[in-house]
Amino acid sequence: MKKMWLFALVVALLAGVAVAGQAKTLHWNLGAEPPSLDPSLATDTTSHLILKQMFISLCQFDDATMAVLPDLATSWEFDAATVTWTFHLRDDVRWTDRNWTLSGIPVTAGDVEYGIKRLLAPETASEYAYVLYLIKGAEAYNTGVGSADDVGVKALDNQTVAITLNFPAGYFPTMAALWLCAPLPKVAIERYGDKWTEPENIVTNGPYILSEWVHDASLVLVKNVAYYDVANVKIDEVRCTIVVEASTVMAMYEAGDLDVDDNPPLEDMDRIKSDPVLSLELAQAPRLCTYRYGLNAAKPPLDNILVRKALASSVDRQSLIDYVLKGNQRPAQTWTPPGIFGYVDGVSLGIGYPYDPEAAKQYLADAGYPGGVGFPEVTLMVNTSQGHQKIAQFIGQGWMDTLGIKINITNQEWGVYLATCHADAPQVFRMGWCADYPDGNNWMNDVFHSGSGNNYEKYDSPAFDALVEQAAVETDPAVRLDLYKQAEILICDTDVAFIPIYFYTFNQLTKPYVVRTFAAIGGESWKNWDILDH
Amino acid sequence: MFQFILRRMLWTIPVIFVVSALTFVLMHSVPGSPFTRERALPAAIQKNLEAKYHLNDPLWKQYGDYMWGFIRLDFGPSIAYRARTVNEILAQQWPVTMTLGAVAFVFAACLGIPLGILSAVKQNTLIDHSSMVVAMLGVSIPSIALGPFLIWIFALKLKWLPVATWGTPAHIVLPALTLSTFYLSRFARITRASMLQVTREEYIVTARAKGVRESVVNLKHAFRNALIPVTTIAGPAFADILTGSLVVEQIFGIPGIGKYYVTSIANRDYPVIMATTLIFALLIIFMNLLVDISYALLDPRIRYN
Numbered sequence A: 001m002k003k004m005w006l007f008a009l010v011v012a013l014l015a016g017v018a019v020a021g022q023a024k025t026l027h028w029n030l031g032a033e034p035p036s037l038d039p040s041l042a043t044d045t046t047s048h049l050i051l052k053q054m055f056i057s058l059c060q061f062d063d064a065t066m067a068v069l070p071d072l073a074t075s076w077e078f079d080a081a082t083v084t085w086t087f088h089l090r091d092d093v094r095w096t097d098r099n100w101t102l103s104g105i106p107v108t109a110g111d112v113e114y115g116i117k118r119l120l121a122p123e124t125a126s127e128y129a130y131v132l133y134l135i136k137g138a139e140a141y142n143t144g145v146g147s148a149d150d151v152g153v154k155a156l157d158n159q160t161v162a163i164t165l166n167f168p169a170g171y172f173p174t175m176a177a178l179w180l181c182a183p184l185p186k187v188a189i190e191r192y193g194d195k196w197t198e199p200e201n202i203v204t205n206g207p208y209i210l211s212e213w214v215h216d217a218s219l220v221l222v223k224n225v226a227y228y229d230v231a232n233v234k235i236d237e238v239r240c241t242i243v244v245e246a247s248t249v250m251a252m253y254e255a256g257d258l259d260v261d262d263n264p265p266l267e268d269m270d271r272i273k274s275d276p277v278l279s280l281e282l283a284q285a286p287r288l289c290t291y292r293y294g295l296n297a298a299k300p301p302l303d304n305i306l307v308r309k310a311l312a313s314s315v316d317r318q319s320l321i322d323y324v325l326k327g328n329q330r331p332a333q334t335w336t337p338p339g340i341f342g343y344v345d346g347v348s349l350g351i352g353y354p355y356d357p358e359a360a361k362q363y364l365a366d367a368g369y370p371g372g373v374g375f376p377e378v379t380l381m382v383n384t385s386q387g388h389q390k391i392a393q394f395i396g397q398g399w400m401d402t403l404g405i406k407i408n409i410t411n412q413e414w415g416v417y418l419a420t421c422h423a424d425a426p427q428v429f430r431m432g433w434c435a436d437y438p439d440g441n442n443w444m445n446d447v448f449h450s451g452s453g454n455n456y457e458k459y460d461s462p463a464f465d466a467l468v469e470q471a472a473v474e475t476d477p478a479v480r481l482d483l484y485k486q487a488e489i490l491i492c493d494t495d496v497a498f499i500p501i502y503f504y505t506f507n508q509l510t511k512p513y514v515v516r517t518f519a520a521i522g523g524e525s526w527k528n529w530d531i532l533d534h
Numbered sequence B: 001m002f003q004f005i006l007r008r009m010l011w012t013i014p015v016i017f018v019v020s021a022l023t024f025v026l027m028h029s030v031p032g033s034p035f036t037r038e039r040a041l042p043a044a045i046q047k048n049l050e051a052k053y054h055l056n057d058p059l060w061k062q063y064g065d066y067m068w069g070f071i072r073l074d075f076g077p078s079i080a081y082r083a084r085t086v087n088e089i090l091a092q093q094w095p096v097t098m099t100l101g102a103v104a105f106v107f108a109a110c111l112g113i114p115l116g117i118l119s120a121v122k123q124n125t126l127i128d129h130s131s132m133v134v135a136m137l138g139v140s141i142p143s144i145a146l147g148p149f150l151i152w153i154f155a156l157k158l159k160w161l162p163v164a165t166w167g168t169p170a171h172i173v174l175p176a177l178t179l180s181t182f183y184l185s186r187f188a189r190i191t192r193a194s195m196l197q198v199t200r201e202e203y204i205v206t207a208r209a210k211g212v213r214e215s216v217v218n219l220k221h222a223f224r225n226a227l228i229p230v231t232t233i234a235g236p237a238f239a240d241i242l243t244g245s246l247v248v249e250q251i252f253g254i255p256g257i258g259k260y261y262v263t264s265i266a267n268r269d270y271p272v273i274m275a276t277t278l279i280f281a282l283l284i285i286f287m288n289l290l291v292d293i294s295y296a297l298l299d300p301r302i303r304y305n
Helices: A002-020 A045-054 A109-120 A129-134 A138-142 A172-176 A186-197 A246-255 A266-274 A305-313 A317-325 A357-366 A386-403 A414-424 A440-448 A462-473 A477-494 B002-029 B043-052 B059-071 B086-121 B126-140 B143-157 B169-198 B202-209 B214-252 B258-266 B270-298
Strands: A025-030 A059-061 A068-070 A073-079 A084-089 A153-157 A160-164 A208-214 A218-223 A237-242 A282-295 A378-383 A407-412 A428-434 A498-510
Touching: A025 A045, A045 A208, A045 A218, A059 A172, A068 A073, A068 A172, A073 A172, A084 A109, A084 A172, A109 A129, A109 A138, A109 A153, A109 A160, A109 A186, A129 A138, A129 A172, A129 A440, A246 A266, A246 B143, A305 A357, A305 A386, A317 A386, A317 A498, A357 A386, A378 A386, A378 A414, A386 A407, A386 A428, A407 A414, A414 A428, A428 A498, A440 A462, A440 A477, A462 A477, A477 A498, B002 B059, B002 B270, B059 B270, B086 B126, B086 B169, B086 B214, B086 B258, B086 B270, B126 B169, B143 B169, B143 B214, B169 B214, B202 B214, B214 B258, B214 B270, B258 B270
Parallel strands: A025 A237, A378 A407, A378 A428
Antiparallel strands: A059 A068, A073 A084, A084 A160, A153 A160, A208 A218, A218 A237, A282 A428, A282 A498
């Protein structure tokens, strides 16, 4: 009976398409083969982009404002007594697969419970499990000392799921909008194991279905007619090529084979900006990532705070952006980027160290090295990449010219580099961070808490730890904002643990007939796009 | 001859073991594991993952397990791509690289050798000089410059061919052309030099004196003997074309095995590294054997015993 209904819907849709004219197809390029389309395992931006189209989660983000909106959950409330968030789910969401064999089964709260527990299961070995450690019993279960039954996620009935936390986290709804809290299809996963993400096996519930995936070559998504909001989805099909080389992708865009180029090569930026056609197709949008130079304060001469202040004050961010990066990035004097709750405008508030060569020279002189005399050579290490190398040369040269010191620029292959930074970071090393979820906790606590594995600077400040721990459990947004401001002042201004360099931007070329949005957190919402006749 | 081939094939076994042992030791001595990540994994998770892939076993056991699987043609799982096994990766992508390599080789041989013969026969004429200039350009311009240049001319300006990706015969033309130019030029130059040397031999003079037609002298007598030095480079040429395909596959977005040679090392994907290296070694051994057999076919004076 259900199959008849779905079949009729497909026929109606196809008829509608035939009447309306050509099917609307978006031609996109994925810059890499997705390593995994399993929501529990995916860690990279390419996989997340595709996953966002195929799976829905409890909540979703407004692309522009980052506000948390309903998706699978229509409403949610917090009970302070039990420290529990309760989510109320829609009852009209269905699982779908390419062959309509496992289709029509409703998505329930039990699927949400299964999805979260599977993510936390030690056998799954998910890299993002740590983000959900704020759920009761999650860390114990994930590290193998607890059981799945003690994890604080319970399906109270088919349409209600209760999530109990270790502390009242005001930012939990932002996590509910992540792929981490997405319901997963237990039957398909148990039936197909590691292969459940292949197009012939995969079962999803989002606006698009994975129709075809030729590894390393192409990937095709088609509109899911059983999606609960399918009436508003305009694009019928997304055809993705998988070409890694950015200059080739640019050529494909110019030849008309692609509708969007989301990664135009740096070498072409000048030509694009001066081209009458391409300059109108170029758009720049904020991207929630920050680039930093970490400072290892355990290694002399960086153990002297005046030396760190001197280095921080002699980075000409604006020239770097204008002449090297060329992407209208924004200079950063603090860590959390604009758009994330907890951001403070360091530049206008005077937090951090702006470019001030005279002040830099003075700091260095006060540190005992006037004019750079007697200053030992400092190593600046980046991971092997042309882009990072150019930035290092620019900043390193700036230090040599302004301060009269010697900088040794080296690079290591990414895997070796991480191992080096983990074991014994060089004096100055390059790192970046992109938002997992739009809250300052992801930037301050998850990265720079003294116990964090992402804290390559090994920054250890009890005062800082206290601030971010308090902000994590605080429920009043105004108080939280002030706590994060104090934390930024402490780490960027008072202690100079690292030098923030710039906030990333997206530079994308889009054909004029594509009506689109920009997702600052990454992962475009193709369900909201449209393609005009052309 | 049969004994010769048999002996060569038996020699393959120790060679493969040496190559595999060297590769294994090298890849395990590089710092970093397949699970080194920017966002550090909890120690318990990392241990679980390493146990799943038997990375906690002693190295000699890991090596033994891998080679036992290799002999039974089971190349193991890919650590970086959890939904795919190495067998699947090879089965899907190796044919693409072989097709590209074979077409490039055919271009190189079928365009290069006749060009060399023509230059030798018309020595010191305009044809000769211009062919050798083209050959020199082909040897000097790297594929990383030639590929985008050909895309710009034939795909963007003239719109005769697609820019990139794979699927139709039209998609093979530009990448194969880019890949073939180096060996096309080498074939042309070596054929020319070899022909020039052979046409000075006494039996060629005799043939002409007997009144044999010039074309028969060139193609039947001179060319066949001139082919031996050409064959010498044909074996390594095919192997080189397959490695060179890595860059061309990257430029043209072709789903071949080339990129796995590089990415598997960056990912520390041990099973893929072993499989790609060993298969390449087998290929080189096989091509060299073919070259040696063809010597015997071309020159009856050569005997293997």
